[in-house]
Amino acid sequence: MRLLSPQILVPVLTALLLVPGFSQDAAQPAPPPYEKRTEHDRDGIGVFYLGREIAHVMGHQAADWLERPEREAEERTDLLIDALKFRDGEVVADIGCGSGFISRKIAKKIGSGTVYGVDIQQEMLDLLAKRMAMFRITNVKPIMGATNDPKLPPASCDTMIMVDVYHEFDQPFEMIRGMIAGLKRGGRIVFVEYRKEDPTVPIKELHKMSEAQVRKEMAVQPELEFAESIEDLPRQHIIVFRKK
Template structure:
């Protein structure tokens, strides 16, 4: 009997060793595996327009690189998308601080900035080449209240509770880490701050955009609810896109 405790310890050690070996070979089997495995799913078979990573049942689209900058600045964009209606519809105040997330060339940032002379626009992008374009255009247009911000794929790098309005135009569906980015945006919003999402309408088959670059209202509401944002309204004023408004609770 006096040797039984040692045997029990030996058996316990073997069990722990087996558990560790299993975890090292496949972390998703372990109860202490990272929660990211539950948030995102990776699939070998996927759309050629996506990255094979799924969030809330949606495959994430590939990012449009800086080589497509000229498409953002195309002369026919106003006729096709009517972005001036976006600027007029978001109820800006002169001292607002706006974060243009996925700003690209700053197409929208430079249209918002003159309307908030006592505020500023954080032009946020993950591509340094896009921010170089914004810096050049800022100087050329002499619009001082546009501030370029280099983000990462998982963090918008915005100050806490500093933003009245965060806007994303045809950008959210490309976020590699949508949950983490939106958590960062929510943290950056002031209480009662708003998020405006503009996305091509997935509900309409006549919107001739690749499927992964469109989103439905139902999907957007589900993903914004996951970070605690409240849906306030959808404005159907654009030819092909939803304009959806969400709000951070006051408390």
């Protein structure tokens, strides 16, 4: 087989890039269609993704719920942090960090590492900063994200975690694309979601997710592979994917 010389190959590639519809991103996966329905759950936005209705975002007005005294007993976040085996020096993004309830627990585990606290509401980031100062935690950095991009440095994170957040993303495909871009090779994306399979979990249906649905939605992201599902928590799944 005869290889093309650089003198021939470069002009050919340049010409292709000028062809309408051709780009260097041609290998990127196409997003599954979002479906809008007029009849839908009152807790949802009327937009469906791969058969699941997207839930309304919890506003900053409800931030007290994130810090409720009974949360630790209900969710056993101590077991969550232990299960994920964070390392000293790790770089972690807490996507949808809210007031920083999870961020501060991770920050203590990673020592010299950094937690990026990402949220789309400035009010939540203000609460995050206030609470980190109150607990004298200095390794949590707030980041104002967008609904389709966490705005993280490229290939910067070892772990990205979403605690009861992903089901509220109004552009889940695009947001995960942005997260993958900010993840190191071999890094992990962690979903913590209330179990939809369990009717006794006292959470609104649209704010729960089944493991099967999470895996279905990540199957359209070719860079991710399922790693494990950890069922140590009383009410939530811990579902882990890794970047190939």
